[in-house]
Amino acid sequence: MSIIGIGLSIGMAAMQYSAQQDMASKQQAANDAWVAYQRREANAENLRQExxxxxxxxxxxxxLSELTPQKQTQAQEKEQARLEKTLTPEDLANLAAGKTQSINDKLLSGQQDMADTVKTGVANRIAQAAAEARDRINALAAVQSxxxxxxxxxxxxxAIFNASGQDIRLAGxxxxxxxxxxxxxxxxxPIQYQMTPSPWGGAASAIAGKAGSGLGSAMAGMFAG
Known part of the structure; x- marks a missing residue:
């Protein structure tokens, strides 16, 4: 019985050692996997942030590229031209294009029998007034542009700053x-592994204890005889 008990104890100890080694191996693998996971996440986050x-x-x-002096000047001139066209009445536009007959006819309607010198004087006054009106319109268009x-x-x-700010805030x-x-x-x-107590360890210890007790009793009997 003592030999059996000792054998069982040794076997249980070997099993326990093997289990400890297996647990240590699994824990190391879990730790390595955790380190690799953290590195992947860190690299991925750095890439996303960049x-x-x-x-x-x-x-x-x-x-900033849309607000360079050159583009600002181009935008101002374009807007001024648009405003001049929008604010200029059709008749003044015709005068600017050299089409004076239509406006002269309108302003001199019913006065076709006047002397040519008078007609010429009135037409010149009309042209001067139209030119002054165009100048005022152009000045107004320049200011508003x-x-x-x-x-x-x-x-x-x-508008440019708002659009840019929205993109920057969204990225932030x-x-x-x-x-x-x-x-x-x-x-x-990382995953944590723990050893669970083996039910066979206690049984092996009990068997070994009983075997040792039996061996002691036998030895005692031998010496007593």
């Missing part, structure tokens, strides 16, 4: 959301 940073930077640079007209420089700049919000998600990923812990 892409979003570049997106925000592109929005900023795009806005810098200010708050539909496509004036003020509204144009505000996405970066914050990604960082929050990454913090959750960083908090993930």
């Amino acid at each position: 892409n979003l940073r570049q997106k925000a930077e592109a929005a900023r640079e795009g806005a 810098y200010g708050g007209s539909q496509f004036g420089l003020t509204n144009r700049a505000n 919000d996405e970066r914050q959301g990604d960082l929050a998600a990454y913090q959750v990923a960083k908090a993930v812990q």
Whole structure:
């Protein structure tokens, strides 16, 4: 019985050692997998952050590229031309194009019998008044093209800054959301393995104890005889 008990104890110890080694191997594998996971998440987050940073930077640079002196001048001249066309009555536009007959006929209607010198004088006054009107309209168009007209420089700049700001804020919000998600990923812990007590360990110890007790009694009997 003592030999059997000792054998069982040794066998149980070997099984326990093997189980410990297996657990250690699994724990190491779990730790390695956790390290690899954290590296993947860190690299992926760095890439996302850089892409979003570049997106925000592109929005900023795009806005600045639309507000260069050259493009501002082109936009102002284009808006001034549009306003001049919109604000100029058709008759003044005809005068500017050299079509004087129609407006002269309208203004001199019923006075066709007057002397030619008078007609010429009136026509000259009309042309002068029309030129002055065009000048005032052009000046007004120039002023409004810098200010708050539909496509004036003020509204144009505000529209550019608003669009750029929206893109930059969106990229910032996405970066914050990604960082929050990454913090959750960083908090993930590796799998933890623990040894569970083997029911055979106690049984082997009991058997070994009984075997040892029996061996002791036998030895005692032998010496007593």
